[in-house]
Amino acid sequence: MRITSLVECSTRIMVRLASLQPGATLSAEKLSDLENVSRDYVDQILQRLRKGGLVASTRGAQGGYSLAKASSAISIGELVRAVEGQVFEEVCERYSSGEHECRHMSNCGIRPVWLRLGEMIEGFLDKVTLDQLTVPEPRAFAATMAFIKDFEKEGRIQHDKRR
Amino acid sequence: MRITSLVECSTRIMVRLASLQPGATLSAEKLSDLENVSRDYVDQILQRLRKGGLVASTRGAQGGYSLAKASSAISIGELVRAVEGQVFEEVCERYSSGEHECRHMSNCGIRPVWLRLGEMIEGFLDKVTLDQLTVPEPRAFAATMAFIKDFEKEGRIQHDKRR
DNA sequence: TCATACTTGATCGAATTAGTCAGGTATGCT
DNA sequence: AGCATACCTGACTAATTCGATCAAGTATGA
Numbered sequence A, B: 001m002r003i004t005s006l007v008e009c010s011t012r013i014m015v016r017l018a019s020l021q022p023g024a025t026l027s028a029e030k031l032s033d034l035e036n037v038s039r040d041y042v043d044q045i046l047q048r049l050r051k052g053g054l055v056a057s058t059r060g061a062q063g064g065y066s067l068a069k070a071s072s073a074i075s076i077g078e079l080v081r082a083v084e085g086q087v088f089e090e091v092c093e094r095y096s097s098g099e100h101e102c103r104h105m106s107n108c109g110i111r112p113v114w115l116r117l118g119e120m121i122e123g124f125l126d127k128v129t130l131d132q133l134t135v136p137e138p139r140a141f142a143a144t145m146a147f148i149k150d151f152e153k154e155g156r157i158q159h160d161k162r163r
Numbered sequence C: 001t002c003a004t005a006c007t008t009g010a011t012c013g014a015a016t017t018a019g020t021c022a023g024g025t026a027t028g029c030t
Numbered sequence D: 001a002g003c004a005t006a007c008c009t010g011a012c013t014a015a016t017t018c019g020a021t022c023a024a025g026t027a028t029g030a
Helices: A005-018 A028-035 A039-051 A076-084 A091-095 A111-127 A142-147 B005-018 B028-035 B039-051 B076-084 B091-095 B111-127 B137-153
Strands: A055-058 A064-067 B055-058 B064-067
Touching: A005 A028, A005 A039, A005 A064, A005 A076, A028 A039, A028 A064, A039 A055, A039 A076, A076 A111, A091 A111, A111 B111, B005 B028, B005 B039, B005 B064, B005 B076, B028 B039, B028 B064, B039 B055, B039 B076, B076 B111
Parallel strands: none
Antiparallel strands: A055 A064, B055 B064
16 A cells, blocks of 8 residues: 555645745646656646646646645645545455455455545545645644544654755 | 455455364365465465464365464454555655655655554554454444544554453 | 647556466375 | 375466656637
8 A cells, every 4th residue: 555656746746836825826847847747747737636626727828826725725635536536445346346246245344444444544634734734843733633643642743854 | 545456355365264163274275265266366375474474374185274373363454564565655765765865855744644644554454353354244343443433532442342 | 929838638668466377395194 | 105185486477557758739928
C-alpha cells in the first residue's frame, strides 16, 4: 500500500496554490518549474483538479490557476478522489464482477476488516485539509490529532527538518 | 490504494488454518481446493507465511500446515508483512533514492501526513488478529468497531474479551 | 491577430502484480 | 529400502497499472 506519484505531485501543486495571496494565480508553466514536474504532467493534473472542482483557472495571457475554494475547505481525500477517482478500492468490488461471485461468503469475517480499513483511511484523509499543510508551525494536524488522538501519546507532529 | 489479491488470498488461507482443531493440519492441496486458488500459488503463499513464522508445516505423507501460534497472536499486519514485505511504503523513501534528493524540503507540511497515514494503517492491521476473522460477521464487525472505539478513546486494545 | 495559456485524449515504456512452471528435497508408510 | 505424498525454491511470464509523454487542438487578453 502506498501513495502514488500522482497523488504526491498533485498534493505539492495544491500546496503551492494554497500558499498564494488571495487573487493571485500561478501558471501551469510556473508550477512545472517550481515543483520540477514536466509541463505536460502538470497540465494533466491541473485538468483533473479542475474537473473535481478544486482549482479555478483564468485563461489567456497572464492567466493561471488558483484554488477554487478556501484551503481549509479542501481535504486530501477530495484531492485523491479528484486525481485518482477513489481513495481505497474495496476488495469485494475488485475480485467479484459479472459472472464471478464474491469469494466472501455470508458469515465472512474478512470483509468487515477491509471495509473498516477503507473507512479509516478515507476518514483520515478527509479530515486533513490543505491549510494544515501550508503552515510551518506544529499547530497543523489539530483536526487529525483529534481524529486519532491517543494513538501515540508522546506528543505532536514534528515537521520535517531533514537536510 | 487497495488490498492486493495476494493479501486477500493469504488472509483466506490463514483464516482456514485458524479454523482447524488443535493438532489438525491442512495440506496445500486441500487449501487450494477449499479456496479455489491454484496449487502453485498456494504453495508460494504458504512458503512466505512459513518464512514469516506464521505457519508451521509437517512434512511427509499425511503432512500439512497449521498456524505456528495462537490465532489471537497473529495480526493481519504481520500477515501482510510476511507476504508483501511491508504494509505501507513511505513516499519519501520511494521518490528519493541515491542521487535524488527528497522533494520534501525542510519545514515540509506534506510528509507528516503520509507518515501518520502509514502509522495508522499499520496500527490498525497490527491490532486485528486472526481469531477476530474466524467468527461470524456480526461478531467480527463488533470486534473491529471495538478497535476503532478503543483507538479513538484510549489508544489501546482489549484483547481478552469474553465470549 | 498573435502569443500565451489552457484543454483533450491517445499513446507508450517501465514497473508491478498475479500467477505459472520446472525441478527440486524431505518425510512417513509399507 | 522404495516410493508416493507433500513440501520447498526460484526463475519466468502475461496482464495490468503506473507514470508520464505527445500531438493537436481551443480560448483569452494585450
